[in-house]
Amino acid sequence: MNESVLLDHLEAIRSDIQVLSKKVERLELGAVHGDRSPSIPSAGTKPDTAQSGGLGSGLLFNSDILSEASEWDEKGGFSSSPKVSSSSPTKNARTSKAMPGSPDWQAKSNALYPSRITLTTYPGQVGVDPVALNWGAKTPSERGPVIVSRAPTTLKKRNAIGAHGGSYSFYRALAVVIGDMPPNHRPDFRNTLPHIKIGPYDSWSEEKIVSLDPFGHIVAQAHGDLLKAGLDIRPSIAITKAHMQLPEIEHAVENGRIKVDGNWVVNRKGDLRVTKGAVEPVWWLPGVAKRFNVDEALLRRALFEDTGGSYPELITRPDLKVFLPPIGGISIYIFGPPEYLSDPSKHLTARVHDECNGSDVFGSDICTCRPYLIHGIEECVKSAQEGGAGLIVYFRKEGRALGEVTKYLVYNARKRAEGGDTADAYFARTENVAGVKDARFQALMPDVLHWLGISKIDRFISMSNMKYDAIVGSGIEIVNRVPIPEDMIPDDGRVEIEAKIAAGYFSGGKANEDLAQVKGRIWEDVSH
Numbered sequence: 001m002n003e004s005v006l007l008d009h010l011e012a013i014r015s016d017i018q019v020l021s022k023k024v025e026r027l028e029l030g031a032v033h034g035d036r037s038p039s040i041p042s043a044g045t046k047p048d049t050a051q052s053g054g055l056g057s058g059l060l061f062n063s064d065i066l067s068e069a070s071e072w073d074e075k076g077g078f079s080s081s082p083k084v085s086s087s088s089p090t091k092n093a094r095t096s097k098a099m100p101g102s103p104d105w106q107a108k109s110n111a112l113y114p115s116r117i118t119l120t121t122y123p124g125q126v127g128v129d130p131v132a133l134n135w136g137a138k139t140p141s142e143r144g145p146v147i148v149s150r151a152p153t154t155l156k157k158r159n160a161i162g163a164h165g166g167s168y169s170f171y172r173a174l175a176v177v178i179g180d181m182p183p184n185h186r187p188d189f190r191n192t193l194p195h196i197k198i199g200p201y202d203s204w205s206e207e208k209i210v211s212l213d214p215f216g217h218i219v220a221q222a223h224g225d226l227l228k229a230g231l232d233i234r235p236s237i238a239i240t241k242a243h244m245q246l247p248e249i250e251h252a253v254e255n256g257r258i259k260v261d262g263n264w265v266v267n268r269k270g271d272l273r274v275t276k277g278a279v280e281p282v283w284w285l286p287g288v289a290k291r292f293n294v295d296e297a298l299l300r301r302a303l304f305e306d307t308g309g310s311y312p313e314l315i316t317r318p319d320l321k322v323f324l325p326p327i328g329g330i331s332i333y334i335f336g337p338p339e340y341l342s343d344p345s346k347h348l349t350a351r352v353h354d355e356c357n358g359s360d361v362f363g364s365d366i367c368t369c370r371p372y373l374i375h376g377i378e379e380c381v382k383s384a385q386e387g388g389a390g391l392i393v394y395f396r397k398e399g400r401a402l403g404e405v406t407k408y409l410v411y412n413a414r415k416r417a418e419g420g421d422t423a424d425a426y427f428a429r430t431e432n433v434a435g436v437k438d439a440r441f442q443a444l445m446p447d448v449l450h451w452l453g454i455s456k457i458d459r460f461i462s463m464s465n466m467k468y469d470a471i472v473g474s475g476i477e478i479v480n481r482v483p484i485p486e487d488m489i490p491d492d493g494r495v496e497i498e499a500k501i502a503a504g505y506f507s508g509g510k511a512n513e514d515l516a517q518v519k520g521r522i523w524e525d526v527s528h
């Protein structure tokens with residue numbers, strides 16, 4: 001987008017704000033307080049001169065909430081949780097008989113959100129003073145924390161757009177509005193840090209990571225001073241350990257395919273000892289734009305438009321380079337010693353899997369997802385038992401990132417098609433419904449592998465050329481690719497697998513069949 005278009009947008013937003021501001025004033029919404037935010041280090045570009053004033057004239061803060069800053073202790077937790085004043089009507093929101101729009105509800109609204117609405121912010125706006133964020137820096141202090149919260153203590157210090165928790169931020173809003181959670185709740189981070197050390201690796205500072213925060217797992221450790229000063233900063237990555245129980249692994253132990261070693265395979269029930277992690281997306285927009293070879297301003301415009309205009313700061317704050325999009329994250333499962341992942345002298349088996357809830361969880365037989373995932377887990381376990389390590393990376397990209405509704409529309413179109421559900425028409429049916437056959441765009445996928453310090457994968461459990469090309473293109477070596485074993489392909493899943501092989505998926509040398517002759521189950525087979 002060129003500068004004049006951007007200025008036009010800014011002007012339009014400003015005038016909207018003026019109109020709204022007048023309406024708000026007429027409704028006498030919200031008492032305005034002076035800013036008494038705690039002293040917090042910042043990029044130091046602008047003096048903190050926030051004043052009381054109307055909407056659009058600066059950021060406004062409520063001193064009652066600021067006075068409730070709690071203590072941060074050495075173990076990485078608050079010694080006392082911030083409390084909502086006992087007079088807060090939010091506590092009674094659920095039981096209240098107040099009618100929507102009534103004065104009672106106005107009072108509740110004022111208590112929850114004492115400041116006037118800040119629809120958006122602008123660079124250089126009075127009070128806006130983001131904490132410095134140097135993406136790609138080698139240490140957490142040089143890099144600076146990702147700060148996205150709109151809490152009164154933090155709003156003007158934010159250096160990122162969006163919200164923590166991805167799509168779950170909407171449920172958090174519900175919890176607040178019904179009175180189940182104080183709006184100023186802060187997490188108690190005591191004992192929440194990972195049990196293992198991950199990084200820092202050279203890859204963290206080489207623009208190889210643009211879609212997650214490499215320091216997102218040690219926020220409480222690295223930025224205790226800022227937390228103590230009252231900023232609402234949250235981790236975007238958590239690491240823990242667990243035991244896993246899967247019926248297929250239990251059967252593999254029963255029939256001798258997997259041996260109990262007491263360490264990685266704990267018992268005859270096939271319990272697996274794993275380290276697991278959860279990663280929320282954190283996009284560094286210049287890097288994401290570069291990865292997809294598009295202009296950053298255009299990317300911002302597209303993100304703004306296709307999310308119903310949800311994040312105006314994508315347009316009004318070109319100085320904020322980090323965005324936490326409301327999309328699904330990544331789960332990581334590590335088999336064997338986690339430190340082996342970054343050691344190229346150790347054997348590593350890995351599968352990168354995209355969510356297919358129908359198959360992964362509910363056992364639907366129309367595709368190969370769960371069987372291939374299970375095969376990947378089995379191979380990972382064997383690698384750990386043979387002195388190496390295994391890794392499953394599970395992305396929440398349901399239905400090739402088109403969503404489950406689209407996927408099931410496609411299934412209907414496949415099963416009702418004249419001539420039946422054939423492999424030659426497999427991708428066309430998705431494209432007809434969704435407009436694109438695949439929206440996973442694997443370009444960002446290798447980031448998590450670089451975060452784990454991986455430079456070589458010995459056995460890659462996938463046939464996808466898109467996954468392979470993205471990983472190898474990002475500088476990670478793949479030694480061998482492992483197709484799904486023939487006997488694990490469900491009958492109805494054959495349409496998908498043959499279509500994929502014809503589209504360029506790795507088949508291990510298997511010749512393609514006549515695709516029009518590869519047919520799936522027709523609906524008449526199903527009794528209802």
Ligand SMILES: Nc1nc2c(ncn2[C@@H]2O[C@H](COP(=O)(O)OP(=O)(O)OP(=O)(O)O)[C@@H](O)[C@H]2O)c(=O)[nH]1
Binds near residue numbers: 353354372
């Ligand atoms: N839109 C759409 N998505 C599908 C269909 N069948 C499967 N999927 C989705 O396709 C994705 C398959 O991902 P993976 O299991 O990682 O497999 P892959 O990327 O095809 O390649 P492999 O690694 O070789 O298994 C999942 O997100 C499924 O939900 C379909 O007919 N339409």
Ligand SMILES: [Zn+2]
Binds near residue numbers: 356359360367369370
């Ligand atoms: Zn599937």
